[in-house]
Amino acid sequence: MSTGPEQAFDYLIPDELSGEILPGRRVYVPLGRSNRRVMAYCVAVERKEYGRRKLKHVLASLDQQTLVSSHMLAMTQWMAEYYLASWGQVLEAVIPAAVRGNAGTREVTLLSVPPQVAMQLSTLKLTEKQQTVLTTLAAASKPMTPGDLADKCRVTQAPISTLRKKKLIAAEVRRVSHAHFDDLDIERESAKSLSEDQAAALRTILAQVKAPQPKPILLHGVTGSGKTEVYIQAIQNVIDQGKQAIVLVPEISLTPQTKQRFASRFDRIAVLHSHMSDVERHWQWKRIASGIVNVVVGARSAVFAPTPHLGMIILDEEHDTSFKQDSVPRYHAREVAAKRAELEQVPLILGTATPSLETFYRAKQGQYELISMPRRIGNRPLPAVRTVDMRYDKTTGYRGAISRQLYQSIQRTLQQEGQIILLLNRRGHSTHIQCPACGHIVKCPHCELPLTHHITDGSTVCHYCDFRSVAPRVCPDAKCGYSGIRFSGIGTQKLEQEVKAKFSSYPIIRMDSDTMKKPGSHEAALEKFRNQEVRILVGTQMIAKGLDFPNVTLVGVINADTALHFPDVRAGERTFQLITQVAGRTGRGDLGGEVLVQTLSPDHPAIEAATRHDYALFAERELPFRRDFQMTPFAHMVRIIARGPTQPSVELFMQQVSEEITRFIAEKGGDISQQGPAPAPIEKLRGNYRYHLLLHSFDRHLMRAAVLHCRQKITVPDEVLWIADIDPIDMM
Ligand SMILES: Nc1ncnc2c1ncn2[C@@H]1O[C@H](COP(=O)(O)OP(=O)(O)OP(=O)(O)O)[C@@H](O)[C@H]1O
Ligand SMILES: [Zn+2]
Secondary structure, three states, X not given: OEOOOOOOOOOEOOHXXXXXXXXXXXXXXXXXXXXXXXXXXXXXXXXXXXXXXXXXXXOEEOOOOXXXXXXXXXXXHHHHHHOOOOHHHHHHHHOOHHHHOOOOEEEEEEEEOOHHHHHOHHHOOOOHHHHHHHHHHHHOOOOEOHHHHHHHHOXXXXXXXXXXXXXXXXXXXXXXXXXXXXXXXXXXXXXXXXXXXXXXXXXXXXXHHHOOOOOOEEEEEOOOOOHHHHHHHHHXXXXXXXXXXXXXXXXXXXXXXXXXXXXXXXXXXXXXXXXXXXXXXXXXXXXXXXXXXXXXXXXXXXXXXXXXXXXXXXXXXXXOHHHEOOOOOOOEHHHHHHHHHHHHOOOEEXXXXXXXXXXXXXXXXXXXXXXXXXXXXXXXXXXXXXXXXXXXXXXXXXXOOOOHHHHHHHHHXXXXXXXXXXXXXXXXXXXXXXXXXXXXXXXXXXXXXXXEEEOOOOEEEOOOOOOEEEOOOOOOOOOOOOOOOEEEOOOXXXXXHHHHHHXXXXXXXXXXXXXXXXXXXXXXXXXXXXXXXXXXXXXXXXXXXXXXXXXXXXXXXXXXXXXXXXXXXXXXXXXXXXXXXXXXXXXXXXOOXXXXXXXXXXXOHHHHHHHOOOHHHHHHHHHHHHHHOOOOOOOEEXXXXXXXXXXXXXXXXXHHHHHHHHHHHHHHOOOOEEEEEEEEEEEEEOOEEEEEEEEEEOOHXXXXXHXXXXXXXXXXXXXXXXXXXXXXXXXX
16 A cells, blocks of 8 residues: 555554545555554455454545556556565656646635534524524625635625534635636547558458457558548447547657547547647546547557557557666556557557567567558559768768768758658767877766767767867877867767858758757757758658658658667667657658668668668568577576676676576576676776676566565665566667
8 A cells, every 4th residue: 555665465444544545645644663654555445354354444545536547456466566566666657747636726615614513593592693604604605715705795804714613604624726728729530531441451450349349459550541530430439438539649640640530530639748738738628537638649648548448459559768867766657558459459550661579570470460451552652762871972972961862852842842751760969079189089977978069059068978078189199289189070060061061051950858958949840841841851850750741752861870780689679660750750651752861871771671671571580580599589588787986896796796696597497598787888988987787587476576576685885776667668
């Protein structure tokens, strides 16, 4: 029943609180030897023998309404177990702070005259003022606040207080909301008549809606195949049955376009996003919980939306890494959605053009239903993709970001009135600052990672901890001091400069996390691009997915290799996804489209498969490799990360963890393979040294047991912090 400890505790419910304390509400209980008063969640109420155990009593109840349904309680319990977090921690993550804190509401006291008093009004001995107050309140059509009553009777609070003390007036404290937000006002659109592929997809989905225990569905549709229309018509069916749907999208896809697409088709939708105020968040939560909202659209945490009659969950761009939370509880919305769908017996639809290998593998195994939509709407061809081998440009000494081929394509596109997207997944200006005389590289003092030069304010920035300093003009190494320090490597700022210099008469906009800091800037930038005020859009991966602009006829990938050589099992998969997704932004209208991919590794299997839009080819090559090396999706992974201010203590601790796991396996039997411990790719972050250890096993329970065993056995030094990341995505 508590938020801190791992397990639930039993408490007695005093008679006066019975009926108020229900599963899914919060209570105050005494905890520990000192009987500290703590807030806790009631997870079950039951009658049972407790023998001779001495149980403490619940002190007070906190909520008048239930915060989590029984399904959600079961789901959070599963999450706690699966992700090795405490149940309380999970509940705190599932119920927004705004809801727990009752944001936007206040308590009011409401006065009324009890019926037995009202019947004998004339017989009471009262002062004149008291008489006025009592008759006024008795005559009122609904309860009044003390303030309103005093105003109406033109008296002070004194006679009201006296009457309350004499119990002639009853008082009740209630929580009321003073918030209200208007519904989106968006023009209505009617249903599209479905393509053959879409109609077939919808049929398969509706069959699962009817099934007693629906299977999750992978909707694998190429870019521009019209997945959204399938979602919408499936949702319509669910709403017609009086149920609600949750649509999860990557945070970055919560654009006006997405809102508009759903709001133009459904009444009463709730769009949940990260810029929402606490008051609005609470208000939306209550609306959803009351059952009046038909469709909830939101990022990761919308998987916890308290819909009372859930009918379907949709997860768009299921491969997107933003569905994984990178703080405790480190859940993946896809896995949580699958659990919730199973508990509530509703279908889960995972849509994407580039399925994660985890999902694809489950579909191949028959665990998920697989729907393919291999054609674009209107049978439009997928754009032709050409690679530009940048190794040749090196020999000519060319150092710019834009190759000759890309330059020519941009020029031609501009002349033909088309629009252009240029992707470079690195922000900043120069990504590398080095002294050519002594080789000194300018690094972050807290992270030991190269600093990036940001030209806008002449600073150098650490992209991991945001450390900032003034860009050096001479080599900072005191022994050297050479004046010709070199800024190299290309980020989006430098690319923007180059594009501006080369195509000076065309408006351009840059979208990356530096230019898109302010709420609303994302929307504003996309709007400029949509209405063609801007012809060239330069940006990081935030421009790579979901956008549907028919006038984009050229996509250029400036450097396809940015993530290719990361020490991450999914480096190839990420590269394939990014290129396929960004390539898919063109050729969506009648004007066709082309894609140029600049790379130093044109023969890399991931890049080659992406240039052919060939997911099957990619998966065919990648899966055997993953199987041979016992990696995801065949084996399960757990990543243990430890950090601390001194390197030896972290290293020693991780060695202990590794040894303890080896010992555990030797005793228990079974198989867990260990990679490491080793310094993490980001070896030092914000002044902390980091080590990691990767565990792989076909037996996820065994791995969980091994981690729990370490938690029990090893005394962690004060300065070391460690976590276990289940199904890790981030390997840095
Ligand atoms: N049945 C249809 N008839 C006509 N147009 C359609 C139909 N279905 C979808 N469209 C249009 O086709 C375009 C592409 O659809 P949508 O954006 O849903 O594709 P998608 O599969 O989600 O692609 P991506 O994975 O690239 O985001 C949209 O402009 C949409 O309005
Ligand atoms: Zn740093």
